[in-house]
Amino acid sequence: MQPLQKIKAVLMAGGFGTRIQPLTNSIPKPMLPVVNIPMMEHIVNKLKRSGIEEIVILLFFKPEVIQEHFGDGSDWGVQIAYALPDEDYGTAGAVGFAREHLDTTFMIVSGDLVTDFDFAEIIDFHRRKASKLTIALTPVEDPLQFGVVITDETGRIERFLEKPGWGEVFSDTINTGIYIIEPEIVEYIPTKGAYDFSKDLFPKLMQEGIDLWGCTIEGYWRDVGNPQSYRDVHKDIFSGKVLYDLPGTCARKDGLVLCLDDSVKLPPSVTCKGMVIIGKDTIIAEGVTLEDCVIGEGCVVGEETHLKASVLWDRVKVGEKSYLNDSIVCNDTTIGSECTIAYGAVIAEFCEIEEKVKVIKDVTIWPHKHVEKRAVVSSNIVWGESYKNTLFHKGKVVGTANVELTGEMAVKIAEAFGSILQEGSTVFVSRDYHPSSRMIKRFLLG
Known part of the structure; x- marks a missing residue:
């Protein structure tokens, strides 16, 4: 049997992340932090643990952010090469563009995926079936928004259906977008033009009589496509629904999971509940309540502030006696004292929210916005630089x-x-x- 380390991985990291804006205003979606670690870094670590040490990353949108973070991969114990297509070739077309790197069996994984799948189990299935192309499948409660796949009792794929209606549903088993492919299959991908796995390559291979196999695997799988799914992923981590790497030094006691960077010192008057994750050089003041939240590096949280089910990125400052509930606050944003940020709010990077501001439920504030004190923000702020407290x-x-x-x-x-x-x-x-x-x-x- 070929050793696992001979398998390569291809990470799809070229999407624009349009549906999840403004979180992707300055970083590509695979670099969005999940518990203070970029999503794609979680995937790289997982591949390394599965014995895969050679990785090709397919870039397109803001490629320099990914390249600067990962470099040659040596910090993660892997070798990373990059491929940057000159146009959008589609999912399979982008893989075809990187064909010079694909001289052995390779696994394709999306860089914006949160999963605790056992990759080694999928690899083992692929080898046992002597498969040319294996698709990782998983059952879901609502298959309507995904591509549904039906297999026979051995795992051989019989039929695909992209995003069916309820009247068309014949299976709850969906295509996760994780594939293992033999190098000769790349020859079926055109060298130019857009080409998609589900719409183009898979039907072509089945027409050619090449068996496709589906490995049904249990575990957590979620495509992070919009701000709500980004919030939901964190809630699933807080609740223990997904097995995920946590940063810092973690202590567990009486239902509390507290993960702190070594530089963080919490005052005795701070109350922590559920899961709390705090990054490097962050300062938490007296009397703060932290409940199921993630706080990034270099943040400051003022006295008697309450953070609940919220995610703060790096260098965020929150004044005293403020309340944030189920909110996302991006890099370098300042929130004043006695502010209330309601359920579902998103405040993008480099915003300044003055004191005693109320941000109403589900409001999104785009980057570089200034909100005057005592303002009540009841609708999204997309255009302009400032939001007044009165007209x-x-x-x-x-x-x-x-x-x-x-x-x-x-x-x-x-x-x-x-x-x-x-x-x-x-x-x-x-x-x-x-x-x-x-x-x-x-x-x-x-």
Whole structure:
């Protein structure tokens, strides 16, 4: 039997991460931190433990971030080569672009995947079946958003169905996007043009009479595709649903899992519940409550602040007596004292939230935004640099069209104004020639 270390791995790391923005504003999705470690670093460590020491990383979006982090792979005990396609060739096409590196059996894994699968089990299945191409399969409760696969009793694949409706579902076993492939299969991938595994390569191989095999494996598997799934992954780690590497020195006692970098010293008055992970050089003040949360490197959390089910990236500062619930706060953001950041909020990098701000449930604040003190942020802040605590100034309503002064805001102003008028009152509305003024006037009259 060929030794495991002779198998290579191909990590797919070229996606734009559009659905998970603004988390991917400055870093590619595989580099998003999960418990303070980039997702792809977890995968690299897992491959190393499975005996795979040669890795090819397929790049596209912000390739320099990945290359600078991993280098040649020696810090992880592996050898890393990189392939950077000159255009989007699709999943299989990108692998074909790296064909010069693929001279032996190789495993394909997505770099933005969170899983505790036993890779060695998949490799062993592939060898026992003398397979040319093996797909790792796993059962899920809701298969509608995935590609469903049906096999015979031996594991030979009989049929694929991409993202079926309930009336089409014939199996709860899905394609995880983890493949083991023999090098001769690469010859079926065109050297130019977009080519997809599920839509193009797999049907082609089946037409050619090449058996595809499905290895059904139990364990945790999640594709991190949007901010909610990013939150859910952390909740699953907090609850112990997934077996995952935790950073720092971890202590477990009476239901508490506390993982601290050696540089972190917690005051006696700090309360920790559930799982708490704190990175290097972070300062936690007196009276803080930490409950199922991750705090990155170089952060500061002020006195009597409460963090619950939240993820703070690096160099985040939170003032005293603030409350963050199920929130994500990205790098280099400052949150003032006595702020409330509600369930599902996302605050991107380099934001400044002044004191006594309330961010309402599920609101997203994009990078480089400034929110004035006492503001109530009830909708996403995407455009503009600042968010005011009021639109009223010296008897006027003042704001940027389509940022503060939206159609929705104009309707609310009209409703408030109408509520104080007597029945039968006459209101004159005029505007200048600008299209934004015409829009605001129409909403006021509506």
